[in-house]
Every structure is written in structure tokens, then in C-alpha cells.
Amino acid sequence: MKLPIYMDSLATTPVDPRVLDKMLPYFKERFGNAASTTHPFGWDAEEAVETARDQVADLIGADASEIIFTSGATESNNLAIVGAARMYADKGNHIIISETEHKAVLDPTYSLKAQGFDITYLKVDKYGLIDPEDVRKSITDKTILVSIMAANNEIGTVAPIGEIGKITREKGVLFHTDAVQAVGKIPFNVNESNVDIASLTAHKMYGPKGCGALYVRKKEPRVKLIPIIEGGGHENGMRSGTLNVPGIVGFGAACELCMNEMEDESKRLSGLREKLYFLITGHLDEVYLNGHPEKRLPHNLNLAFRFVEGQSLLLGLKNVALSAGSACSSKNSNASHVLMATGIGEELASNTVRFGIHRFTTDEEIDYVADEVIKVVKQLRDLSPLYKEGFANNKLKSFNFNTN
Numbered sequence: 001m002k003l004p005i006y007m008d009s010l011a012t013t014p015v016d017p018r019v020l021d022k023m024l025p026y027f028k029e030r031f032g033n034a035a036s037t038t039h040p041f042g043w044d045a046e047e048a049v050e051t052a053r054d055q056v057a058d059l060i061g062a063d064a065s066e067i068i069f070t071s072g073a074t075e076s077n078n079l080a081i082v083g084a085a086r087m088y089a090d091k092g093n094h095i096i097i098s099e100t101e102h103k104a105v106l107d108p109t110y111s112l113k114a115q116g117f118d119i120t121y122l123k124v125d126k127y128g129l130i131d132p133e134d135v136r137k138s139i140t141d142k143t144i145l146v147s148i149m150a151a152n153n154e155i156g157t158v159a160p161i162g163e164i165g166k167i168t169r170e171k172g173v174l175f176h177t178d179a180v181q182a183v184g185k186i187p188f189n190v191n192e193s194n195v196d197i198a199s200l201t202a203h204k205m206y207g208p209k210g211c212g213a214l215y216v217r218k219k220e221p222r223v224k225l226i227p228i229i230e231g232g233g234h235e236n237g238m239r240s241g242t243l244n245v246p247g248i249v250g251f252g253a254a255c256e257l258c259m260n261e262m263e264d265e266s267k268r269l270s271g272l273r274e275k276l277y278f279l280i281t282g283h284l285d286e287v288y289l290n291g292h293p294e295k296r297l298p299h300n301l302n303l304a305f306r307f308v309e310g311q312s313l314l315l316g317l318k319n320v321a322l323s324a325g326s327a328c329s330s331k332n333s334n335a336s337h338v339l340m341a342t343g344i345g346e347e348l349a350s351n352t353v354r355f356g357i358h359r360f361t362t363d364e365e366i367d368y369v370a371d372e373v374i375k376v377v378k379q380l381r382d383l384s385p386l387y388k389e390g391f392a393n394n395k396l397k398s399f400n401f402n403t404n
């Protein structure tokens with residue numbers, strides 16, 4: 001077993017070696033610009049891009065002509081939200097999103113708000129679940145877009161996007177979903193869920209960084225967006241700029257692998273996840289599961305270790321790469337907005353650590369990580385007067401997941 005162990009797959013995944021093999025020729029002899037129409041170098045690159053477009057489209061049940069390549073999901077989310085807001089501004093100024101969206105959805109809505117748009121931030125329940133009926137109730141005749149993420153990147157909760165899609169379709173409102181964490185991990189189909197716009201990124205599904213896509217529905221309804229990057233008119237004018245051909249080739253290959261392997265992989269990963277959970281909770285008390293117990297991504301485990309600072313736990317786990325709460329919020333001391341939205345409170349939010357297992361995680365690694373977590377949590381709690389006091393006064397509620 002090689003150390004350190006990577007267990008932060010919701011921040012990024014390793015590139016699958018099979019993906020890299022497909023990409024390499026496009027850095028070397030097949031370096032053409034996909035927009036060059038006058039020679040074989042360009043034709044070759046263009047053909048590779050179109051193959052990848054098919055592969056991405058197939059994975060989500062779309063038509064290849066509905067896929068726009070971007071630099072990643074941050075750009076895709078910006079294009080979806082700002083692009084739709086600008087396009088449909090004469091129809092209305094109301095947008096509905098959830099409180100637990102990624103910053104790449106939240107931040108553009110703050111800018112739109114400053115420009116006069118009316119934004120509804122829907123609350124979630126204690127599992128981070130959105131109630132589709134809340135979406136229905138919030139839609140007005142000014143609503144132009146609903147944006148709800150398919151699966152949460154921190155707590156792993158999977159949203160009822162099929163139910164939300166039924167409502168938005170019935171009401172004639174566009175539905176965008178940040179599908180980054182769901183695509184390639186759990187079934188996701190734009191037609192079955194009535195999704196009109198969807199953001200994807202390669203580096204969360206064993207592809208390269210800096211390459212993503214936006215799915216934009218072409219019929220029933222035909223969605224139009226105002227581009228945010230203008231230039232040579234690439235991608236049907238929706239996203240100008242020379243295409244990242246090696247990245248796109250890798251993205252396509254990554255999608256094909258997910259399509260073929262997702263079913264078996266999700267079973268294996270959820271098995272490993274359950275094992276990690278039961279090992280930890282079998283040896284430690286006062287451990288709380290964040291996110292929904294069943295409606296969650298197979299590779300995500302998010303735990304709060306009461307009386308232990310998540311940051312201290314990470315420092316103690318020298319050979320394991322994890323995140324405290326969220327990768328984005330761990331840079332500042334503010335509690336994660338996602339955990340706070342579930343109502344667990346600032347203290348438990350600061351006790352939280354996220355485990356992200358992945359395609360290359362082994363059984364042996366799970367054992368090692370569980371052992372280390374148990375050891376370090378016990379050490380830190382031995383130093384915690386609060387923990388000891390809790391026992392002395394018998395104040396601790398029995399909240400033990402121990403099943404043995």
C-alpha cells in the first residue's frame with residue numbers, strides 16, 4: 001500500500017490511466033486546432049472532438065448537438081445562469097436555487113441580484129434534501145430559471161431532480177442542474193428528469209482538469225443562452241476559444257468508461273463506504289452522519305466527530321488526504337454553508353470531515369484509514385476536557401452507531 005492515501009474524490013479524482021493513454025497523442029503528433037478546416041491536422045482534431053461529444057452526450061441521454069465544451073463546471077454554471085438570465089430578462093427576473101448550491105452557482109446569483117434580479121434561495125431539510133413542493137410554491141409568472149444541484153459535493157445528498165423536473169416542465173420554467181457530482185456515479189438522464197441545462201466537469205469523473213461541458217436542450221423546449229465568452233464563434237457561438245482537444249478527448253474517454261463501469265463501480269464503492277462507516281462507528285461514540293442515510297452518492301461519507309475539530313483531525317491524519325467540511329470552505333474558518341443549511345449548528349459543522357473514496361480505493365486503504373481515524377480521534381478526545389466532562393456528568397446522549 002502506498003502512502004499518502006487519497007480520499008478526497010469529491011474535490012477531484014485521479015485521471016484514469018486509460019483516459020491519459022487516449023489523450024497523449026493529442027499532445028504530440030495529433031496537435032491540430034479543431035477549427036482549422038484547411039488541412040488534415042485540423043480535420044483529425046475535429047473528428048476527435050466530435051467523437052468525445054458523442055461519448056459525453058451518450059452518458060447523459062442527450063444528443064451530441066446539445067453539448068457545449070467549456071473549461072469546467074464553474075464556467076458551465078456561469079454560462080447557464082448568467083446566460084439564461086440575460087436571454088430571458090424580458091420574460092422575467094426571478095430565479096430559484098437552493099441554499100446548498102456550489103459557489104459556482106451561488107456567486108453568479110449574487111451578481112445577478114445586484115443587477116436587479118430576484119433570487120429565491122430554497123431551504124433544505126436536515127439531510128440536505130430539497131422539497132419539490134417548495135419549488136412549485138416558489139414559481140411565479142416572473143420565474144425564468146430553477147437551478148438545483150443533482151448531488152451535493154459536501155454531504156453527498158442526491159436531490160429529487162426527476163420530481164423537480166416534472167414541476168418545472170409543467171410550469172414551463174427552465175430547469176438547470178449542476179450535475180457534476182452525479183454524472184458518471186449514479187444514473188443521470190436529461191430526458192427522464194426533464195433537465196433543460198446541465199453542468200458537467202471531467203476532473204470529478206477520472207478525466208483531466210480544465211475541461212467541462214454544458215448540456216443545453218435543443219427541442220421541447222429549445223433553450224437559448226447569451227454567451228459570456230465571445231470570440232471566434234466556436235461551439236455554435238455559445239463558447240468561443242480554441243478547443244482543449246486533449247482535454248476533450250480525455251473527457252469523452254472518461255464518460256465512456258463511466259458508462260460501462262458505473263453500475264459495478266457504484267456497488268463496490270458503496271460497499272467500501274459502508275465498511276468504513278461501520279469500522280469507525282463501531283469503535284467511536286458521538287459520531288454523526290451528515291447527509292441522507294440512503295439518498296446519497298455511493299462514494300461519499302461525511303461524518304462529524306463530536307468534541308474533535310475537523311482541522312485537528314486532518315492534521316493528525318498525516319498519511320490520509322481528506323477534507324474538513326468542504327474543500328472550498330476549509331480555506332477560511334467559516335463553517336460550511338451546506339452543513340449550516342442542514343441545521344447541525346456551528347459546533348458539529350466544525351467537527352466534520354468528508355471522505356471521498358474512488359475508483360482506485362482498495363479494501364486495504366479503507367482498513368488503514370479507519371484505524372488511523374479511530375486512533376487520532378481517541379487521542380484528540382483524551383485531550384478534550386469537554387469530552388471527559390461530558391462523560392463525568394453523564395451528559396452525552398447515547399448516539400452510538402455501534403452495531404456489534
Ligand SMILES: *Cc1c(COP(=O)(O)O)cnc(C)c1O
Pocket residue numbers: 010011071072073074075102104149151152153178180181201202204210212
Ligand atoms: C467541483 C465542482 C464544481 C466546479 O467544477 P470545476 O470544473 O472545478 O470548475 C461545480 N459544482 C460542483 C457540485 C462541484 O463539485
